[in-house]
Amino acid sequence: MLTNIEQAKQIIKEADSILITAGAGMGVDSGLPDFRGTQGFWNAYPAIKELGYSFEQMAKSEWFVKDPKLAWAFYGHRLNLYRDAVPHVGFSMLLDLVKEKNDDYFIFTSNVDGHFQKAGFDTNRIYEIHGSIHHFQCMKSKKHGIWDAAEVKVDVDMQKFEALNIPTCPECGSIARPNIMMFGDWDWLAKRSDKQEALFNRWIKSQASKKLAIIEIGAGVAIPSVRMQGEHIAKRYQHATLIRINPRDFTVDKRNSISLPLGGLEGIKAILEMDESANLQEKIK
Ligand SMILES: NC(=O)c1ccc[n+]([C@@H]2O[C@H](COP(=O)([O-])OP(=O)(O)OC[C@H]3O[C@@H](n4cnc5c(N)ncnc54)[C@H](O)[C@@H]3O)[C@@H](O)[C@H]2O)c1
Ligand SMILES: [Zn+2]
Numbered sequence: 001m002l003t004n005i006e007q008a009k010q011i012i013k014e015a016d017s018i019l020i021t022a023g024a025g026m027g028v029d030s031g032l033p034d035f036r037g038t039q040g041f042w043n044a045y046p047a048i049k050e051l052g053y054s055f056e057q058m059a060k061s062e063w064f065v066k067d068p069k070l071a072w073a074f075y076g077h078r079l080n081l082y083r084d085a086v087p088h089v090g091f092s093m094l095l096d097l098v099k100e101k102n103d104d105y106f107i108f109t110s111n112v113d114g115h116f117q118k119a120g121f122d123t124n125r126i127y128e129i130h131g132s133i134h135h136f137q138c139m140k141s142k143k144h145g146i147w148d149a150a151e152v153k154v155d156v157d158m159q160k161f162e163a164l165n166i167p168t169c170p171e172c173g174s175i176a177r178p179n180i181m182m183f184g185d186w187d188w189l190a191k192r193s194d195k196q197e198a199l200f201n202r203w204i205k206s207q208a209s210k211k212l213a214i215i216e217i218g219a220g221v222a223i224p225s226v227r228m229q230g231e232h233i234a235k236r237y238q239h240a241t242l243i244r245i246n247p248r249d250f251t252v253d254k255r256n257s258i259s260l261p262l263g264g265l266e267g268i269k270a271i272l273e274m275d276e277s278a279n280l281q282e283k284i285k
């Protein structure tokens with residue numbers, strides 16, 4: 001009988017195309033925190049622990065009205081963190097893989113860190129379902145659109161957990177916010193993400209009769225949109241297989257699925273590198 005890793009390798013080898021679905025766990029091996037549970041969130045943000053807010057309470061657009069310095073301390077710090085971090089080598093291994101498949105691929109991610117773009121994946125093949133921290137929108141009017149924030153700097157006093165400057169809308173001067181979908185967020189401008197979705201929908205329709213390998217990395221269970229997307233396609237498309245890489249939330253219960261209880265980078269190495277897989281198979285036996 002083939003081991004999970006051998007099965008996954010075979011699926012990938014025979015695949016015509018690749019769908020990469022990724023959650024916060026994909027960034028952990030690049031040094032980025034996931035927000036697993038309130039304690040996990042507080043470990044990443046001790047200052048927010050002192051305030052007593054959960055991720056769900058902190059990730060709300062109302063903070064940009066009630067306390068913009070606090071809101072921008074949280075998002076400004078994340079912006080700087082994601083800008084400074086370098087995507088781990090697993091990203092480039094996956095990039096080599098999709099090149100081998102003649103660039104017949106798509107990325108579906110809840111991550112807002114822009115690391116797939118940074119690692120060299122095609123912008124037109126990435127669907128960021130929760131938006132991107134590298135893009136801003138205006139708090140006052142949706143008519144002022146979405147802009148690229150590459151030129152904007154946000155300095156944060158981490159001691160006081162206060163932003164030292166507040167980004168503003170180039171159109172009207174009002175406070176700006178990241179173009180990220182927050183909790184209970186009716187003001188999120190989905191235009192950019194909708195365009196990506198349209199491209200994704202067109203691509204996924206074209207995959208119905210192909211051998212599609214879905215590689216899921218580090219997608220959590222609290223907000224399961226990424227997991228559900230892969231499960232749904234594996235269930236619906238006869239020739240699609242879901243390969244789930246996750247050190248904790250690794251269970252799979254649907255057909256056409258393979259579970260690899262490994263970290264993101266080690267899981268990617270296990271399925272794409274010859275010499276790593278034997279050792280790792282021992283580990284998950
Ligand atoms: N980098 C980012 O952009 C980022 C980071 C944190 C949270 N978020 C936001 O938070 C929300 C929740 O996202 P989520 O459900 O993906 O996050 P989550 O924090 O709830 O779950 C993270 C998952 O990653 C797994 N994980 C932990 N370490 C790992 C590793 N080394 N390798 C692979 N997997 C590992 C965990 O077992 C868990 O299943 C999303 O809306 C997202 O936009 C984004
Ligand atoms: Zn404006």
